[in-house]
Amino acid sequence: MREFKEKFINYADSFLVGDDAEDQMIIVKRDHCLAVAELTLELVKSVSESAEDLRSAEIAGLLHDVGRFKQYRQYRTFSDAKSENHAALSVKITEELEFLAFLPEQERELILNAILWHNLPKLPEIQVLRQQVLAQAVRDADKIDIYSVVLDYYERPELHETVALDLPDKPEVSSDVVAALIARQGVSMTSLQTVNDFKLCQLAWVYDLNLPRSRQIFVERNYMERMFKLIPDFPEFSNICQQLNDHLTGENLNDSKRRK
C-alpha cells in the first residue's frame, strides 16, 4: 500500500502550480482522498476481517475522487453541473493510469463500481455483499470526511465559494430543501439556491449513512451540533434538528441493543 499511496500522491502533486490559492484546492482534495482511504478501511473493518476486503477498501477510498484534480485544472470548479461527473472521471483516470493493474479482475471491478457510484443520489440494488459493503463504505467515508472539511471551511468564509458550489451566501433557505428534510429525505443538488440550502443538504446526508460505525463516528465527532450552529434559525429548524439527532442516536441505541 505504501507504494500505491506514493503513486497517488505523486499524481495529485503533479497538479500543483506554485500559486498558494490554486494549490490549496488540489491539496484539500488530495488530503480528502487520503482521509477517505483511512475511513473506508475503518468502516469495512467494522464488518469484515478479509485481507482482500480491507485492501479494496483502502484503494477505493483513495481513488474515489482521483478525477477531481483534472476536473479543477480543466474547468476551475468542483461543480459537476458546471463541468462533468467527477466519479466517471475518477474511473477514467484510474484506468488510464493503470492504478489497479496489479489486482485480480474481480477486485478491480468491485473498486471501479464503488468509485463510479460514490456520488449517485442513491446506490443501485447490489446483490453481491462484498460490493455492497465496499460501495456503502466509500459513500459513508466520503460524507464523514467532507463534514470535517466543510465545517472547517464554513468557519473561514474566504474559502466558502468553492466548497459551497459557488452558491450565494444569503440568509434564505428554500422551501423544497426544507420539505425534503422534514420528510427525512436526501436533498437534490438541483434544488440548492443558497449556501444555507447546501448546509441543510449536508445535514440530510445523515439519512443516507449506511453502516452503524458511520453513524457512531458522526456522533463521536459532534458533527450535527457544529452544523446546526452554522445555520440561521427558521420556523421548521428545531424540528429538523430533533429528527436528525433522533435518527443518529436512535439507530445507535438499536445497534448496541442488537450486539447484546
Ligand SMILES: [Fe+2]
Ligand atoms: Fe467525490
